[in-house]
Amino acid sequence: MEIYATELMGSKTYDSEGNFVGRVREFFIEPAEAPNRVSHYLLSRGSYQPLVAKHDQVASVSAGNMKLNVSERALELYRPNESWLAVQKDLLDQQIIDTRGRKVVRVNDVDLTEFRWNGNTELRLTQVDVGLPGAVRRLLQGVVPALLVRKLQSKLPQRVIRWEFVNLVEPDPMRRVKLRITHEKLEDLHPADLAEIMEDLSAAERQGIIASLDEETAAAVLAELDERLTTQIVEKLDPEKAADILEEMAPDAAADLLADLPKETSEELLDEMPGQEADEVRELLEFDASTAGGMMNPEFVYVGEASTRDEVLAWMRGQELNLDQLDTIVLLDGSAQFSGTVPVARLLLAAGDQRMTELKMEPLLSLPANADDKDVFEIFDKYNLRMLTVINEENQPIGAITVDDVVSRLVKY
Amino acid sequence: MNWQAISTRFERVRTGDTDLQKKIRGLRRRLTLLLAVVGPGLITSNVDNDAGGISVYTQAGAQYGYALLWSLIPMTIALYVTEEMCARMGVVTGKGLSDLIREEFGFRSTFFVMITGFFVDLANVVAEFAGVAAAMQIFHVSKYIAVPVAAILVWVLVLRGTYRQVEVIFLFACVLYLSYVFSAFLAKPDWLIAAKQTVIPNLRFESGYLLMLTGLVGTTIAPWQFFYLQAGFVEKKVGPSQYSKARADVLFGSVSCMVIVFFIIVCTAATLYTSGHRDITDAAQAAQALIPLAGKGAGILFAFGLLNASLFAASILPLSTAHVICEGLGFEAGIDNKFKEAPIFYWLYTVLIVVGAGIVLLPNAPLWKILIFSQVGNGIWLPVVVIFILLLVNRRDLMGEYVNTLTFNIVAWVTAIAMIALTLVLTYTALFQPGTSPAP
Numbered sequence: 001m002e003i004y005a006t007e008l009m010g011s012k013t014y015d016s017e018g019n020f021v022g023r024v025r026e027f028f029i030e031p032a033e034a035p036n037r038v039s040h041y042l043l044s045r046g047s048y049q050p051l052v053a054k055h056d057q058v059a060s061v062s063a064g065n066m067k068l069n070v071s072e073r074a075l076e077l078y079r080p081n082e083s084w085l086a087v088q089k090d091l092l093d094q095q096i097i098d099t100r101g102r103k104v105v106r107v108n109d110v111d112l113t114e115f116r117w118n119g120n121t122e123l124r125l126t127q128v129d130v131g132l133p134g135a136v137r138r139l140l141q142g143v144v145p146a147l148l149v150r151k152l153q154s155k156l157p158q159r160v161i162r163w164e165f166v167n168l169v170e171p172d173p174m175r176r177v178k179l180r181i182t183h184e185k186l187e188d189l190h191p192a193d194l195a196e197i198m199e200d201l202s203a204a205e206r207q208g209i210i211a212s213l214d215e216e217t218a219a220a221v222l223a224e225l226d227e228r229l230t231t232q233i234v235e236k237l238d239p240e241k242a243a244d245i246l247e248e249m250a251p252d253a254a255a256d257l258l259a260d261l262p263k264e265t266s267e268e269l270l271d272e273m274p275g276q277e278a279d280e281v282r283e284l285l286e287f288d289a290s291t292a293g294g295m296m297n298p299e300f301v302y303v304g305e306a307s308t309r310d311e312v313l314a315w316m317r318g319q320e321l322n323l324d325q326l327d328t329i330v331l332l333d334g335s336a337q338f339s340g341t342v343p344v345a346r347l348l349l350a351a352g353d354q355r356m357t358e359l360k361m362e363p364l365l366s367l368p369a370n371a372d373d374k375d376v377f378e379i380f381d382k383y384n385l386r387m388l389t390v391i392n393e394e395n396q397p398i399g400a401i402t403v404d405d406v407v408s409r410l411v412k413y
Numbered sequence: 414m415n416w417q418a419i420s421t422r423f424e425r426v427r428t429g430d431t432d433l434q435k436k437i438r439g440l441r442r443r444l445t446l447l448l449a450v451v452g453p454g455l456i457t458s459n460v461d462n463d464a465g466g467i468s469v470y471t472q473a474g475a476q477y478g479y480a481l482l483w484s485l486i487p488m489t490i491a492l493y494v495t496e497e498m499c500a501r502m503g504v505v506t507g508k509g510l511s512d513l514i515r516e517e518f519g520f521r522s523t524f525f526v527m528i529t530g531f532f533v534d535l536a537n538v539v540a541e542f543a544g545v546a547a548a549m550q551i552f553h554v555s556k557y558i559a560v561p562v563a564a565i566l567v568w569v570l571v572l573r574g575t576y577r578q579v580e581v582i583f584l585f586a587c588v589l590y591l592s593y594v595f596s597a598f599l600a601k602p603d604w605l606i607a608a609k610q611t612v613i614p615n616l617r618f619e620s621g622y623l624l625m626l627t628g629l630v631g632t633t634i635a636p637w638q639f640f641y642l643q644a645g646f647v648e649k650k651v652g653p654s655q656y657s658k659a660r661a662d663v664l665f666g667s668v669s670c671m672v673i674v675f676f677i678i679v680c681t682a683a684t685l686y687t688s689g690h691r692d693i694t695d696a697a698q699a700a701q702a703l704i705p706l707a708g709k710g711a712g713i714l715f716a717f718g719l720l721n722a723s724l725f726a727a728s729i730l731p732l733s734t735a736h737v738i739c740e741g742l743g744f745e746a747g748i749d750n751k752f753k754e755a756p757i758f759y760w761l762y763t764v765l766i767v768v769g770a771g772i773v774l775l776p777n778a779p780l781w782k783i784l785i786f787s788q789v790g791n792g793i794w795l796p797v798v799v800i801f802i803l804l805l806v807n808r809r810d811l812m813g814e815y816v817n818t819l820t821f822n823i824v825a826w827v828t829a830i831a832m833i834a835l836t837l838v839l840t841y842t843a844l845f846q847p848g849t850s851p852a853p
Contacts, residue, residue: 093515106743108520135742138520203652205505232652 003017003123005087005139007063013043013053014065014068022051024066028084029125031091031180037109038112038123039246040080041066051075056122063146070117080239083178087125090168095201096128097167099185101195102182104200108134123408128166131159171204173211182214187263191220215241222257225328229259243272250322250403252275252297255284283299284399287397292376293369295409296390298397302330305357309350328387330397331356337395341366341387366391369398373409378405441503452580453645454500454659455730457638458492458666459587462673464544465787466632467719468694470674473625474681475693479603479610482678484626485671488612488633493667495799498806498817498825499639500663503646504656505815510643511741511799513805519825523741526797530763533790534734539770539783541730544723548696548772551716557774563837564770567728568763572791579728579746586725590673592718594701597676599711602618602683606695611675627839634832637799641733644740651735680715731765796833801831 011024030039041053052075055379059069068075068102085091087110095104109129115122129137133153140149167185170176186194186209198206198221210218210233220228222245234257246254246269258281264288266285270278280298287293301321303312312329324342333339340360350359365374366389379388380403390399461472473481506513516521534580545563546556551644571579617623636849642663657772676815685693687755690702700719735758739746772778803825809816817825 093519094514099782099812106515135520135524139524185558199650201507203505206507216607226650228652232650232654235654 001065001114002126003025003061003112003114004129004134005092005112006125006134006141008061008066008112010142011064011066011087013041013224015057015070015075017069017071019072019386020074021045021053021068021072025050026086026088027123028081028086030084032083032178035180036125038125040084043075050078052078055122056120058123060116060121061123069208082175085168085179088172090121091128095169095205097169097186097197098130098168099163099189100165101161102197104188104197105130105161109137109292124256126238127160127161129158129160132156133158160404169201169205169208171202171208173208176208176212187213191217192224194221195224195226199229203232203294207321208231210245212238215248218245220232224248224276227256230257234262235265239268241270243269244386246281247277249275250297251284251297251299252399255281255294256289257287259289262348287369290373291369292350292367292371292373292388292390292401293399295373295376295405296369296401297405298399300330300389300397300400301326302332302397303333303356305355305360307356308352309347309354309356309359310352312347313354327402328400329356329401330389331360332397338389338391338397341389343386365389367399368392376401376405377410440442444841447696450651452584452649452662453642454662454666455494455587455669456580456583456665456666457496457642457645458663458670459590459673460636460641460726461492461633461638462590462677462722463537463541463672463698464547464719464723465675465784467722469625469628469632470677471681471685471699471771472627472677474694475685475699476691477622477625477843478682478686479607479626479679480617480677481629481665482607482610482616483612484616484629485675488630488674488823489629489667489671490833492634492670493664493830494821494825495634495802495832496642496663498661498690498802499643500805501656501815502657502802502812503643504651504659504811505653507647507650507652509647509740510640510805511737511800513811514801515687515741515743515806517808517811518801526794526801527738527741529790529794529797530637530640531734531738531765533787533794534730534764535769536783536787536790537635538727538730539639539772539780541723541727542770542773543780543784544719545727546727548700548716548720551697551712553640557655560770560773563724563727564766567724567731567768571726571732571762572585581786582724583729586721587669589721590718591674591679592714592721596714596718597680597683599708600680600683600703602679604649604650607675607679607682620847624839627785627842629674630832630835631788631792633670634795635743636795637730637733638738639798639802641729644733644736656815677718677792679712684711689803727769731762731769735759735761736767742762758845789844792836797830799829807811 004099005027008024008027013024015021022045024041025044026042027038028042029035029037030041033039037055039055041058042050043053044050051072053066053068055067057070057074059067061067091107092112092260095106097103098105098292107128107130110125111127112123113130114361115124133156136147136153136156140152165185167183168181170179170181185198185308192227194217196391198209201209208220213221222233225233226364234245237245246257249257256278261269266304275282278395284293284296284298287296299322301316301319303315308317329342329344329347330338330341331342341356342356342359346359346361363378363383365383365385369390369392374386375384379385386403388401389397390400390401464661502508502513503508509515511523511527514526538611546560549556549559570582646659681693681699684703685691685699688773692700693699697716697719700716702710702712703715736746738744739758740762741753744757746758747755750758772783801819803822806812806825807817807822
């Protein structure tokens with residue numbers, strides 16, 4: 001049998017001797033004990049202190065009516081407990097994340113299922129209602145007879161989310177631990193999807209999620225998030241945590257983020273970061289955001305032009321490279337000057353002893369770090385590039401701009 | 414200068430390294446930072462001067478000359494105080510007003526606030542399209558052409574434009590309100606008397622005068638604007654660190670809104686009041702009457718201002734209403750969604766425009782009754798919304814250190830009670846003594 005939270009709220013409750021005890025005003029789940037079982041019912045008795053019925057003290061439940069299997073004397077007085085999830089207060093009308101549908105939705109009602117044995121009835125939370133039936137129930141319950149409400153809602157299109165796919169958003173970290181709310185399911189989402197979800201939440205909720213994600217995921221999400229929000233989030237994070245996240249980000253993304261922060265905050269964060277990463281980011285911060293230097297990533301793969309395909313592959317296997325952006329390799333000549341690029345696809349098809357210099361792309365393209373971003377766009381468009389090398393005055397490569405940098409700039413224009 | 418120096422200089426210009434270019438870039442950057450925050454406050458306050466508003470200001474000037482100008486200063490304060498609370502809530506919580514009402518007061522309260530809002534806003538939309546029709550009549554365009562064209566324009570603008578484009582158009586519309594400033598100068602008013610009457614309160618205890626005063630307050634502070642304002646700051650992702658800029662935006666918006674009201678009243682006081690055309694009942698009549706008094710230019714500018722105001726409000730109201738209702742009740746909302754993803758949002762939006770414009774086109778439309786209804790509706794809705802705002806903004810668990818201070822609370826509650834009392838009086842007279850109150 002199914003029963004809805006709306007139908008359960010306000011139910012008259014009688015004890016084993018048939019005496020009226022009170023009305024159900026709230027009910028709780030204790031996630032530390034069982035993730036979906038209704039563990040306690042709050043029974044209000046007017047001006048008296050409210051009582052609590054435990055899950056094993058309930059004999060039967062129906063819309064508007066609840067019977068206990070113990071006498072009123074066996075019930076305890078209600079004391080607030082932080083580790084109980086209150087269905088009315090914490091769930092109804094609040095926003096949750098639907099991890100399967102990958103969006104933020106608002107809870108209209110909660111569906112419960114009965115399990116009976118040995119004269120005891122347990123309710124389990126099966127799904128949350130985010131559609132019209134729940135809304136109609138909330139509006140009409142208590143005004144129109146329950147049966148009529150059921151009949152009406154059955155004609156409406158359903159929109160429900162199974163409880164396993166519900167991710168609660170609780171900004172308070174202490175409470176989150178007590179309620180056993182983890183964000184493991186969120187970490188499985190694509191960072192871009194998670195970023196979009198976060199944009200629909202409130203500032204405190206966003207902060208709570210970022211703080212509880214692992215650094216790698218947090219870095220990936222921050223890179224995808226609206227930059228107006230990233231600066232707000234990073235400013236409020238604990239500096240140590242913020243530095244750890246920045247360290248996981250690509251240096252160009254980290255520099256973009258730091259450039260939008262007040263000078264003091266960004267300096268503080270850079271000091272927290274390990275020396276080498278911090279230096280890379282500091283160098284990038286020197287460049288104006290609207291130049292090639294401001295767009296480039298100082299981490300790129302470069303090899304000597306005289307090496308063979310097999311040598312390069314063997315070397316690359318030994319390195320921890322960021323595979324997402326590895327599609328072009330930069331070549332250096334004997335005097336460490338820029339001498340060309342080789343797309344990975346060419347490398348793939350080449351013979352084992354072929355030298356890199358034979359695989360070079362024509363024409364030889366590069367831009368100085370102070371070149372305008374418009375020049376970058378033009379050159380990408382004209383030569384259909386996926387990657388462009390940025391060089392310094394001595395013709396040495398200092399960074400690479402990839403096509404995704406260009407696309408995200410163009411979207412902003 | 415040798416060739417080398419010239420070429421380096423040239424190179425620096427090309428790559429944008431000269432001092433001047435750096436300065437311009439710095440200025441541009443600061444401007445972008447400012448534009449990242451401002452907008453909602455300025456736009457919301459100016460939309461208050463919609464078709465209904467302009468009609469009332471016109472009548473205030475025509476019937477009482479400069480005598481009501483003093484009320485603009487207290488009204489500016491009231492407008493600022495109420496709007497600032499919403500701006501602060503949006504910036505601090507990152508949530509819209511309807512979201513907060515839903516989360517803190519439950520489904521049923523939200524539902525009733527929303528359903529009332531729908532009908533009140535629908536009546537307001539009718540008033541805006543009626544304003545379009547009236548303004549275009551002065552330009553000799555039939556309402557059967559003007560209103561459908563305006564409706565389609567509004568529908569397309571919002572559905573095809575991005576939030577940023579739409580906002581730029583709206584900010585431009587704010588600038589067009591300056592047409593009232595020009596028409597006031599063309600009317601050659603007595604600036605000395607106008608200035609005196611603005612700073613010296615002149616409260617008269619005559620029923621007509623008091624009703625006009627109530628009308629001014631009632632049309633200037635409309636309940637739906639709070640939802641729009643708060644949503645605007647949320648949409649722009651303005652955070653607490655930019656709060657002072659948001660507040661400046663709200664302050665500038667409130668003041669500029671009242672400056673426009675000042676010029677409208679001055680313009681009609683200098684012409685219609687002085688020459689005895691005191692029985693004007695709407696803005697279109699006023700524009701017509703201005704032509705022989707202050708020249709064709711003044712009349713046309715006046716009518717143009719009315720057209721701009723009506724179109725402007727007609728663009729914002731349906732969108733804002735559909736947004737607020739869907740957000741509060743938990744349906745997908747926003748023009749980023751496709752029709753299939755957010756059907757209720759698009760239906761609400763379309764119904765508001767089609768029905769709103771359609772009613773104006775009915776040959777024997779009971780426009781008068783609908784306008785009264787919009788005013789009564791605003792009057793009933795306003796107290797509810799303002800009380801919700803005051804309760805929410807004082808919640809420490811939501812607002813943290815940004816809750817109202819005691820002084821601010823006193824000012825806010827006094828403002829709220831005064832506003833509520835005035836609108837209730839207006840509602841009462843509109844319902845039971847039609848004809849005595851100023852026509853919206």
